[in-house]
Amino acid sequence: MKNLVIVESPSKSKTIEKYLGGDYHVVSSKGHIRDLATTGKGGLGIDVDNNFEPTYKINSDKRAVVKELKELAKKSEHVFLASDPDREGEAIAWHLANVLDLDMNEENRIIFHEITKKAVIEAFDHPRVIDQNLVKSQETRRMLDRIIGFKLSKLLQSKIKSKSAGRVQSVALRLIVERENEIRKFKSEEYWTLAANIKKDRKKFVATLNKVDGKKADLKKQEDVDTIIERCKEFEVSSIEKKVRKREPKMPFITSTLQQEASTKLNFGAKKTMQIAQKLYEGLPLAGGINEGLISYMRTDSTRLSEIFVTDAEKYIEETYGKEYRGRARQKNSENAQDAHEAIRPTNILNTPERMKEYLTNDQYKLYKLIYARTLASLMAASKSDVVNVQIVSNGCEFSANGSVLKFDGYLKVYGDYETVKDEMLPELIEKEKLINVELEGKQHFTEPPLRYSEARLIKEMEEKGIGRPSTYAIIIDTLQARGYVSLERPSSGSKTKVFIPSEQGELTDKKLKEYFEDIINVSYTANMEHHLDEIAAGNRDNIEEVRTFYEQFEPMLQNAYEHMEKKELERTGEVCPECGSELVYRIGRYGKFISCINFPTCRYTKSENEEENVESEEVCPKCGSKLVMKKGRYGSFLACSNYPECKYIKSNKTKEEPVPTGEMCPECGHELVQRKSRFGTTFIGCSNYPKCRYIKKEKKKTEEHEEEKKATKKVTKKKAEKEIEEGDK
Numbered sequence: 001m002k003n004l005v006i007v008e009s010p011s012k013s014k015t016i017e018k019y020l021g022g023d024y025h026v027v028s029s030k031g032h033i034r035d036l037a038t039t040g041k042g043g044l045g046i047d048v049d050n051n052f053e054p055t056y057k058i059n060s061d062k063r064a065v066v067k068e069l070k071e072l073a074k075k076s077e078h079v080f081l082a083s084d085p086d087r088e089g090e091a092i093a094w095h096l097a098n099v100l101d102l103d104m105n106e107e108n109r110i111i112f113h114e115i116t117k118k119a120v121i122e123a124f125d126h127p128r129v130i131d132q133n134l135v136k137s138q139e140t141r142r143m144l145d146r147i148i149g150f151k152l153s154k155l156l157q158s159k160i161k162s163k164s165a166g167r168v169q170s171v172a173l174r175l176i177v178e179r180e181n182e183i184r185k186f187k188s189e190e191y192w193t194l195a196a197n198i199k200k201d202r203k204k205f206v207a208t209l210n211k212v213d214g215k216k217a218d219l220k221k222q223e224d225v226d227t228i229i230e231r232c233k234e235f236e237v238s239s240i241e242k243k244v245r246k247r248e249p250k251m252p253f254i255t256s257t258l259q260q261e262a263s264t265k266l267n268f269g270a271k272k273t274m275q276i277a278q279k280l281y282e283g284l285p286l287a288g289g290i291n292e293g294l295i296s297y298m299r300t301d302s303t304r305l306s307e308i309f310v311t312d313a314e315k316y317i318e319e320t321y322g323k324e325y326r327g328r329a330r331q332k333n334s335e336n337a338q339d340a341h342e343a344i345r346p347t348n349i350l351n352t353p354e355r356m357k358e359y360l361t362n363d364q365y366k367l368y369k370l371i372y373a374r375t376l377a378s379l380m381a382a383s384k385s386d387v388v389n390v391q392i393v394s395n396g397c398e399f400s401a402n403g404s405v406l407k408f409d410g411y412l413k414v415y416g417d418y419e420t421v422k423d424e425m426l427p428e429l430i431e432k433e434k435l436i437n438v439e440l441e442g443k444q445h446f447t448e449p450p451l452r453y454s455e456a457r458l459i460k461e462m463e464e465k466g467i468g469r470p471s472t473y474a475i476i477i478d479t480l481q482a483r484g485y486v487s488l489e490r491p492s493s494g495s496k497t498k499v500f501i502p503s504e505q506g507e508l509t510d511k512k513l514k515e516y517f518e519d520i521i522n523v524s525y526t527a528n529m530e531h532h533l534d535e536i537a538a539g540n541r542d543n544i545e546e547v548r549t550f551y552e553q554f555e556p557m558l559q560n561a562y563e564h565m566e567k568k569e570l571e572r573t574g575e576v577c578p579e580c581g582s583e584l585v586y587r588i589g590r591y592g593k594f595i596s597c598i599n600f601p602t603c604r605y606t607k608s609e610n611e612e613e614n615v616e617s618e619e620v621c622p623k624c625g626s627k628l629v630m631k632k633g634r635y636g637s638f639l640a641c642s643n644y645p646e647c648k649y650i651k652s653n654k655t656k657e658e659p660v661p662t663g664e665m666c667p668e669c670g671h672e673l674v675q676r677k678s679r680f681g682t683t684f685i686g687c688s689n690y691p692k693c694r695y696i697k698k699e700k701k702k703t704e705e706h707e708e709e710k711k712a713t714k715k716v717t718k719k720k721a722e723k724e725i726e727e728g729d730k
Contacts (some may be wrong), residue, residue: 004076014290115293137537168468186449192219208398224443251342255470263456270474300341380411452499466527628706
């Protein structure tokens, strides 16, 4: 074997191998192969007394993978590391080089931002050495997340029964809780508006009161409105202003704006958006069964587009829509943007959504169409509207009316499905003209509290404040819900948008973190930390000194919290356990509040907070003839024999849902993949040939903070019953 190429994802390997030809064998590391160990002081895997030296350990589920990679590497003349083009991908390449004993000075690091033949071949023409600064930046992030994930989570578990804390997760929770507090404190105030409903030449239009005697109109109550109505008798057009208004297209997508737009326009959650985008990036079988990536790398914070793509797109715009529709390439990045990346864009401008539709699922098509339209629109001309602003006066009161007519659609030609412009025409008016047919109408309003965060609003807020990285937002949102800190729900029956509402446990967690860790769990500190990580990546800051500074600030806070934070006692229900006679208590689990025996794990009795037990059914047990009773268990309600434990018959109340075809093929046996529902109620994709083939498509998770929290909350005990009680599965 001449050349071995290691990528992260198995779905990429076959495609890239076809591009490279017979001299290359492409395999997958399936993500990270090793992580910080859980040995040493505090189980951190970091020697805090020896210059914060990290210790790494091969992940247990990757031992076979590593063994295979070592054997393949020995047989190969060259080993190329083609993990993803971000800091985490750089760290994966570094870990692989260490484990496979590769020369760190060798130019074996391959970077490509799209999975097309041209991009992959060109990347292999320009290999480079592993960027140690990027590796140090990622290692620093990992170490900080480990320290917080282990130490702070353990504190919260022991003191207030919360499951975890995280460097970025806890700040996101802070935003949600603070917004809820603002809403609670908000006091609504009454105000009024006054509109002039005007009719001329069979056309109706509305002018709104803006000023009274040269000052901004401030109508607090109905009496104020009545005073203005009494005052205004004659109306005259005082001025008419006509101009052309340009509306520039938005920049192409970065990770955060894609998540926001997919949420508002497609009603996709951030997690779903990233899963679909990952598949579009990794590649799908197109004409002739040839796999090709349809979009560039979807974890990016740069709005830059490559010169080659811009040239091709401009040519396409001219040929398809005309020269007048051609705009210009623009770029606007945040100061922390990694400009080595491009914006999220289609890999080939000729792969229009209509041409690709037959190869995509419905959701894939929707997201690809959005990405394609946004990218193309960003390179098109601005739309133009003729705008008329009319000022109408009456006895010192000034009303204004606006009208607009779209004259040139520009970029809206392709982005009109997502942005609309409504024509609002005014009748022909001239200055000094008297208006006769006028009716004044006052409307009462009340000030509204600030909106709760939707997924899109929370992502936008985190991005603007510089909290975390856009690639981590989906997992952070998922983690907050999994920990029971927040719920995502519609605030009212008529609302279309789901918003985050903090739980009682979420608010308690935020309160204690604010009380004892205010100096490090806050927006500005977390944003500054991201800036410091960027400086490490650029080689302008020492990574070990960064960890030391944090640790020396964090450790005294932690000790103070252990000494002074009150321990939350389990709340009694006032009932006794029907199985052992001990007290029943409330606990917080994965699915909310539930009741269990205080004598756990000796007694494993549990029930739902609102559960009515042993409600008799009309059915009888087919085994013993006793009455069946309704019970509620880990996976919902079910019928059980009233003669338990002598008879253990149970009957599920759930109706079986048929698997939904996905259009994808199983990589292990070739049968179709289908979407199913697990016993937990979550959806997953597996082989339709189950149980003969047990392949399950696993979601790729690349967030070290999420993994840290997962490990921190895992119990040492192997008893299934105890795990169920602690996680609230029952």
